[in-house]
Amino acid sequence: MGRQGNSSQRNTASASGSGDRTGSGVPRKPSPAVYRRRRMFLGVALLIVAGLVFGGFAMAGAFKGTEQVSATDNPNPGATAAAPAPGGSPSAAPSATPTPTPTPTCNQNLVTVSGSTDKPAYSLDEKPLLSLKVTNGGTMPCEVNIGTSQMEFLVTSGADRIFSSRDCQAKSEDLVKTIAPGASETANFPWAMNRSLEGCQPVAAKPGGGGAYYIFTAKLGSKASPKAVFQLN
Structure with missing residues (x-):
C-alpha cells in the first residue's frame, strides 16, 4: 500500500511540472x-x-x-468672411469708389467793378462819359449779369446825391454774359449833367461848375467801384 501512494505522488508531481522543469527540478528553457x-x-x-x-x-x-x-483668413475676429460664390473661386473685394475731383468753378469774389470818365474835367456844355467795367480776375470763366437790373451810375458831391441812372430808368433787364479769365465787359453812360431824384421826380436845379469836384461810382449788384473823381468848370 505504501508504494502505491508514492507512485501516485510522483506521477502527480511529474504531470504538474512537465512543461517547466526537468526531471531533476531545474526550470526548462x-x-x-x-x-x-x-x-x-x-x-x-x-x-x-x-x-x-x-x-x-x-x-x-x-x-x-x-x-x-x-x-x-480672418484677422478681424469681429468681421465675417464672405462666402465664395458656388462653383467658383472667392471673388475679390470691391475696390473703393474713387472720390471725384471737384470741377473748378468761377470765383465771383474775383469779379471786380471799376468806374472811370473819359476826361478828368469838363465844361458845362459837355456830357461826361461814365464807364462801368466788369473784369474777371479769376482763372475760370464766369457768368455775370451785366443787365440794367444790376447797373447803377451814381454821381455825388460830398454828401449831396446828384444823379443816379436808376431814378429815371425806363427798363430793368437782365443780361447774363460769360466773361473769360482776364477779360472785361464795359458799359458806357453819357451823363447830361442833370440832377435826379428817386421816382424820377423833376428837379430844376443844375449841378454847379466853377471848378467843383464830383465823384462817380459804378455799381453792379452788390459790387461797387472805387471812386472816380472829375471836375466841372
Missing part, C-alpha cells in the same frame, strides 16, 4: 517558438503604442494648423 511568439507580441505592442503617440501628435498639429489658418 523556453523553446525557440516561444521566443518568437514573445518577440512578435512585444513588437506589435510597441507598434500600437507608437501609433497612438504619433496619432496624438498629429491630431494636436491638425488642431493647431486649423487655428492658424482661421487667424490668417
Whole structure:
C-alpha cells in the first residue's frame, strides 16, 4: 500500500511540472517558438503604442494648423468672411469708389467793378462819359449779369446825391454774359449833367461848375467801384 501512494505522488508531481522543469527540478528553457511568439507580441505592442503617440501628435498639429489658418483668413475676429460664390473661386473685394475731383468753378469774389470818365474835367456844355467795367480776375470763366437790373451810375458831391441812372430808368433787364479769365465787359453812360431824384421826380436845379469836384461810382449788384473823381468848370 505504501508504494502505491508514492507512485501516485510522483506521477502527480511529474504531470504538474512537465512543461517547466526537468526531471531533476531545474526550470526548462523556453523553446525557440516561444521566443518568437514573445518577440512578435512585444513588437506589435510597441507598434500600437507608437501609433497612438504619433496619432496624438498629429491630431494636436491638425488642431493647431486649423487655428492658424482661421487667424490668417480672418484677422478681424469681429468681421465675417464672405462666402465664395458656388462653383467658383472667392471673388475679390470691391475696390473703393474713387472720390471725384471737384470741377473748378468761377470765383465771383474775383469779379471786380471799376468806374472811370473819359476826361478828368469838363465844361458845362459837355456830357461826361461814365464807364462801368466788369473784369474777371479769376482763372475760370464766369457768368455775370451785366443787365440794367444790376447797373447803377451814381454821381455825388460830398454828401449831396446828384444823379443816379436808376431814378429815371425806363427798363430793368437782365443780361447774363460769360466773361473769360482776364477779360472785361464795359458799359458806357453819357451823363447830361442833370440832377435826379428817386421816382424820377423833376428837379430844376443844375449841378454847379466853377471848378467843383464830383465823384462817380459804378455799381453792379452788390459790387461797387472805387471812386472816380472829375471836375466841372
